[in-house]
Amino acid sequence: MPLVAEDGADLEFIEAVSGLHTPSLRRSLTTLIQRNLVDHRRKGLHESTYTIHSLTRTFLLKQVVLWQE
Numbered sequence: 001m002p003l004v005a006e007d008g009a010d011l012e013f014i015e016a017v018s019g020l021h022t023p024s025l026r027r028s029l030t031t032l033i034q035r036n037l038v039d040h041r042r043k044g045l046h047e048s049t050y051t052i053h054s055l056t057r058t059f060l061l062k063q064v065v066l067w068q069e
Contacts, residue, residue, distance in 0.1 A: 001038065001052050008041060008049030 003017045032038035037056050041049045
């Protein structure tokens with residue numbers, strides 16, 4: 001997910017960068033969505049995008065600042 005743009009990416013892109021096959025990727029994304037770590041947005045009947053949940057992004061950005069200190 002770090003390689004996904006802030007406005008999200010489709011399943012095909014995430015599959016390509018993660019190396020996971022679609023069934024495994026879908027299960028993983030479902031778990032991450034249920035845990036509010038990933039956002040799923042529908043862009044049409046058959047189009048979806050996925051991105052890091054905004055609260056997760058904020059938390060990670062604050063943690064990275066602490067790592068640098």
